[in-house]
Amino acid sequence: MPSEGTPLSPQRRRFLQDAARASGGCVVAGSLLAWLARDARALPAEALRPPGALPEKEFLSACIRCGLCVRDCPYDTLKLAELGVDAVATGTPYFTARDVPCEMCDDIPCVAACPTGALDPALDNIDDAKMGVAVLVDQENCLNFLGLRCDVCYRVCPVIDEAITLETAHNERSGHHAMFIPTVHADHCTGCGMCEKSCVLPEAAIKVLPARLARGSSADHYRKGWEEKEAKGGPLVEGLIDLPDRLPGPGTDNLAAPGGFAPTYDLLGVGQ
């Protein structure tokens, strides 16, 4: 090491300059690349990955963008993202449910074709796929919510009666009909997108979203009392007194309206 004040030899100075310049350039180029990499992770909500795709972050470390999955999909569901056209990391496979949904092939040819494991070969039953979760996003326009019998999303679901069911509810509007509410059960929904594709409205009322958007999560320590009670086969705490429920009408502490509940003010939009 040259002591302080000793001038560096020209070669050494040059070497240090070159090294500094090279590493400076690398830091700049590397930062730009890292910035692009961060950008690439933002997968738009309409873009669904093929069945078995690893979680997005791992997927981008695994998929080499070869397109073999695209080639082996018999329904032309999958596409490779094009640079500057699709907001998906360029060259990676995805599909848009409303355009061409996944037909949930039994032999899952896309997964079989993937050479890298970006589509996890452990997925051997297509019913276990998790491409997204369907959500009935527009209850105001869904025909079943209007009290009609459309049922199309329910009928087309390849996992009918498990992934999607029709739950009956009272039709307040007509007063004496039932509504058949399409209800998705995330545990069984594969996110294939058949429902979104088939929704008869000009813009689908049911949409497949990535799980991160479609789902909340329950806190670990939450327990459902009724489930615990059933599991135990009796009350969880012995000797609790069951107080009578507060009911409207005569004989209760609701003295305002015999036979019913009368609000003290008019709620907007609540017809009487």
Next chain:
Amino acid sequence: MSARTHMPVGMEAIQERGRLRAHKYLLLRRASQLLFLAVFLLGPWCGIWIVQGTLAGSLTLGVLPLTDPLILMQSAIAGHWPEWTALIGGVIVLAAYALIGGRVYCSWVCPINPVTDAANWVHRRLDLPKGWQPKRSTRLWVLATVLIVSGTTGVIAWELVNPITMLHRGLIFGAGFVWAMIIAIFVFDLFVARHGWCGHICPVGAFYGLIGAKGLLRVSAANRTACDDCMDCYAVCPENQVISPALKGKPGSTPLILSPDCTTCVRCIDVCAVDVFKFTHRFDDKVAAPTDPVPAPDPRAARPI
């Protein structure tokens, strides 16, 4: 030096051997590049599925997997250990290029090469200045950066910008704005830096240079005593720093072009009217005896070029 020195680049070879034979390897190379593209395009365009996929990863005749080893390496560094199919494909490609050697990928396969060659051709025609010339080692730094960024971000980093796979994939699956990228490279090579992309920046070329460094296939300036200093090989060579050690080496030094930078494009063979260069293997380091009765003046050997 003869008067021929002042003729346009490649002219003597054309006079000597005719236009076709003076472009023999160039034409072969273009044919090879076209072939590598065509086998991938036959499927989507004509329904003849010989090869599926892209240069990044492909399946030939349904059995032979091939994978880009640099992409696999980034993938592994980014934290994903690829499945066997991809690994086997990667090893096959790696072994092939390591055995054949040189940057054969660059000159005979890569779809960007015609673009940068075209830029260089126009560049020579217009007699433009060299422009920005970063060190040749820059591409190694870029390669290192790409690997480091893959590791830190967990994304196969070079594939976010790699114009090679983008162009190739674009032709096969639909291009989007890839053409803008290709134009950018062309303009960069033409106006900003001569041989800028392939010669200084592309980490893929650097990678293949490294793995092919000990490969068999080499160009040798075997007949170097016949060199008449026309400098045509220097003019056409995309990496002309590799020529001097072989061509102007002291008597007794190897005539083989051993630098890993040589792209094995063999334009030097095409363009040399006195047949100094030939295609050979790395153990063939014979130098042809001078045919000229008057030996060439020796100081030439010592003159740095």
